[in-house]
Amino acid sequence: MIGGLFFWMCSVPELMEAPALPHLSFTVCKSITGGRSHLLAAVCKVYRFQTEDQRWMLVREQLSETPLSFSLPKQLLSALIQEHTSRVQQVKELGDLSPHWDGLRHDVISHCNHLIGCYREILTELNKPWTCFKSCSSRSNRYLQFVPTNLHSQRMMVTDPGSTGTSTRWFSFVPPFLLLVFTFSHYFSVSYSQEESYRARELLSCVAQLQPLVFGLADELLAVSLELNMSRLQQVLDSLTQQTNLLVHTLKEELVKSALLEIHNQCTATSNSSHVHSNGLVCDNSPASQDGPQDVVRRDVYDEEEWDRVWANVAKSLNCIVIMMDRLQAAEDKTSQNTGGMLFHGSTKIASPSSSSLFSWQEHLLPLVVTFRDCVREAVGKAQVAMTFVILQGAVATTVGQGPAHIVQRRHAVFSQALSAVTCGFMLKLYGGLEDAGFLQQLHSVGILAEFKSLLSTNGDEEGILEDMEVGVADLSDVAFTITKAKTEEDLLPMLTGTWGNFVVEVPLPSENFGLLPQRLKDGCLIRVHPVHFNIGIDHQQILISPDQSLSDLLASLDRNVHTRKSKNVEVLWIAAMVCRKVNGVRLTSCKSAKDRTAMSVTLEQCVLLQQRHKLSQQHFNTALDCMRGTGCRMENVQKNVGSRKFAFSSVQLLTFPKLYRPPEGSYGWTH
Incomplete structure (x- = not known):
């Protein structure tokens, strides 16, 4: 009453x-x-x-x-x-899970x-229309409970x-x-603040914009490597470097690291438990045991520095591309000197190298670009898992987690x-x-x-x-x-x-x-x-x-x-x-x-x-x-x-x- x-x-x-x-x-x-x-x-x-x-x-x-x-x-x-x-809109926007x-x-x-x-x-x-007074005799009126x-x-x-x-x-x-x-402890063991949930949504949006942009520039780099315009090749490489640095800066967020660690801890703590969801689905509580992006979180020993290595690999793989570009340019310069001419000068073609020389650029860059894309894909995948976890845990903690x-x-x-x-x-x-x-x-x-x-x-x-x-x-x-x-x-x-x-x-x-x-x-x-x-x-x-x-x-x-x-x-x-x-x-x-x-x-x-x-x-x-x-x-x-x-x-x-x-x-x- x-x-x-x-x-x-x-x-x-x-x-x-x-x-x-x-x-x-x-x-x-x-x-x-x-x-x-x-x-x-x-x-x-x-x-x-x-x-x-x-x-x-x-x-x-x-x-x-x-x-x-x-x-x-x-x-x-x-x-x-x-x-x-x-x-509701936020969790619907998380896509396939x-x-x-x-x-x-x-x-x-x-x-x-x-x-x-x-x-x-x-x-x-x-x-x-109501008066401004609710009498104690109206306590049972469910419309007046607030x-x-x-x-x-x-x-x-x-x-x-x-x-x-x-x-x-x-x-x-x-x-x-x-x-x-x-509360219902089987729903969550950690809660995130509204600010953290908001930051997670920002990170997901940022990563969703940067990943296709980075992949597109990497593909463009391979395509331009077949051309004879060295300035255009350098321009694409500079853009790729700039966008990749933005992506790496985004991935270095401490929230991503802490969320991945918490996912691993929950995987370990709930490996033998299950839960019946409101849609009738009975499933293991362990996120990593499910099919999908959660598999990127290993069930074995998880090192707190592991995430640092993941996003660092993106920068390292890009650096390998830059180094290879310098080596190829140096080799072409040396070849040009031996033949008495310049291969490129600005955007003007001075001497035409052999077709095998042109194809060798792409052949050398291709495996490095593939590795780069794999590193980006792995880092982005883990970041998406982590931020999805933050958003879901925040939503669960403020809804079903309250009873x-x-x-x-x-x-x-x-x-x-x-x-x-x-x-x-x-x-x-x-x-x-x-x-x-x-x-x-x-x-x-x-x-x-x-x-x-x-x-x-x-x-x-x-x-x-x-x-x-x-x-x-x-x-x-x-x-x-x-x-x-x-x-x-x-x-x-x-x-x-x-x-x-x-x-x-x-x-x-x-x-x-x-x-x-x-x-x-x-x-x-x-x-x-x-x-x-x-x-x-x-x-x-x-x-x-x-x-x-x-x-x-x-x-x-x-x-x-x-x-x-x-x-x-x-x-x-x-x-x-x-x-x-x-x-x-x-x-x-x-x-x-x-x-x-x-x-x-x-x-x-x-x-x-x-x-x-x-x-x-x-x-x-x-x-x-x-x-x-x-x-x-x-x-x-x-x-x-x-x-x-x-x-x-x-x-x-x-x-x-x-x-x-x-x-x-x-x-x-x-x-x-």
């Missing part, structure tokens, strides 16, 4: 005016928030709480939807369709076509007594992850939900920190921290959610943000570029905001995402820590608590949250639906911050908690998701919760 996550953005100055309200009263307003295109359909609550010095603070909650819930998943689906379509490698290609094509079909169907549905459940941005704005300004806390809510990922298509699809869906949430959090953090020089410097120097906090148990389907989150959180480490200048004031939604494992989210800013950035951010430097994940089931009393600890003290305390043997140490969550706030990170907290346990955690953190930073009276702490939970934005979120104003807790379940995580009487009891 898909649930929800919560993340927290740190304080940002914001001016707010609100009327004086009675103690703990509230109001609800629904509107479209202005100024930020990624927030809309706000629900607001306003309270007045008493401080320790008997004064009153004004607190406003605002819960907003975001169009990112749908815009980023649609962009991701389009990118994945394009990527898999391109991969041995049975084993053709079986691998068939597996890749079948895998990609299945995902392409599914993603096109989902994208077609998502392009239909859309985050219950994704909201929640803000809390506080006006201190006697102050004209406010301090702000930013919150957002996103779904947890569902994914069980495993069955439905597992890969699930992983992509999880990533889509996480990406939407983190992007929303980053944008809120960015807008709030445009005048914070330290924060902006942090973005281009170290990136942004995304801290995931989950309140899940290790029983039932929640254990699966935790397992899924490990992969989902890890995949976010391959994401980077970059900031661009918006073309228009309305064009402020982020754009997704790149491919799987190397996605970049371009976040546009209005020109007046873009001008506030340091030059490195204006130049488009990548802002890396650093995700971390903590999980503690909330069945023990949480200890609220002092807010005055330094970052180094908090990190030391976090390290101790992470490694302690104490069961269900929820103190980890609170310390991690404080660390994240101190380093301007994006905070995410998960439960099963982002409306029940998440609501308890969100409201608790709000009240704790009011107590620690705004001197909320201790005697009104629990009252404030009950007010936010019973009548605040989180109750509106419950109503919005399931059509009931009851948290999905039972009385028995709440007995295992610490008191600070229990909702007020009358606010729970509804069950799914």
Whole structure:
């Protein structure tokens, strides 16, 4: 089941005016928030709480939807369709392959076509009119699997007594992850990066162009050797030398050498194994055991220097042709001198040698040209095998090597939900920190921290959610943000570029905001995402820590608590949250639906911050908690998701919760 996550953005100055309200009263307003295109359909609550010095603070909650819930998943689906379509085309262009490698290609094509079909169907549905919100009751809708459940941005704005300004806390809510990922080792033992696969395709293309050109010049050399024009013969030889040098330079690529070695290693390791491909073919996993170009990789001892000898033989065989040409020219010159004349002078025939002299040039060059062609053919053949191996292994590793298509699809869906949430959090953090020089410097120097906090148990389907989150959180480490200048004031939604494992989210800013950035951010430097994940089931009393600890003290305390043997140490969550706030990170907290346990955690953190930073009276702490939970934005979120104003807790379940995580009487009891 898909649930929800919560993340927290740190304080940002914001001016707010609100009327004086009675103690703990509230109001609800629904509107479209202005100024930020990624927030809309706000629900607001306003309270007045008493401080320790008997004064009153004004607190406003605002819960907003975001169009990112749908815009980023649609962009991701389009990118994945394009990527898999391109991969199918790449492996089809490899031409004739041995049975084993053709079986691998068939597996890749079948895998990609299945995902392409599914993603096109989902994208077609998502392009239909939808709202910007997916409720938790829609979790089973397969067309919405890429859309985050219950994704909201929640803000809390506080006006201190006697102050004209406010301090702000930013919150957002996103779904947890569902994914069980495993790999199939029989498909590959090495993976190649996208850059290496791209380089392999370049090399194949280059070799495919150079080989016929070199062979043509070699044939032309033999033909011209029958003519009497020495300058033409030298011109052809110079062209042959130039093109052969280009070919040798191409063949010297280290990627070719390493791939040939890996092929040999796989031949040795898998000599007795077999695999059933998706086309029904049962074949040996050993590439070299198949008919075709793979036979050029020997099954015996393979020396790492063997490839160097192969491409060097091309240059040596050409050098033999050059030497023979010099010898023949010297012999003709000597013959010409003995007969009192020159054989050639420029393009003018001075003396006509015997026909046997002419034919002797071709007779001497022919075996050398044949050897040269054999050396080129062997080197090109091995290079083609190596680059085909790189491309196939890269394609296999990113497709069938990730597991069955439905597992890969699930992983992509999880990533889509996480990406939407983190992007929303980053944008809120960015807008709030445009005048914070330290924060902006942090973005281009170290990136942004995304801290995931989950309140899940290790029983039932929640254990699966935790397992899924490990992969989902890890995949976010391959994401980077970059900031661009918006073309228009309305064009402020982020754009997704790149491919799987190397996605970049371009976040546009209005020109007046873009001008506030340091030059490195204006130049488009990548802002890396650093995700971390903590999980503690909330069945023990949480200890609220002092807010005055330094970052180094908090990190030391976090390290101790992470490694302690104490069961269900929820103190980890609170310390991690404080660390994240101190380093301007994006905070995410998960439960099963982002409306029940998440609501308890969100409201608790709000009240704790009011107590620690705004001197909320201790005697009104629990009252404030009950007010936010019973009548605040989180109750509106419950109503919005399931059509009931009851948290999905039972009385028995709440007995295992610490008191600070229990909702007020009358606010729970509804069950799914």
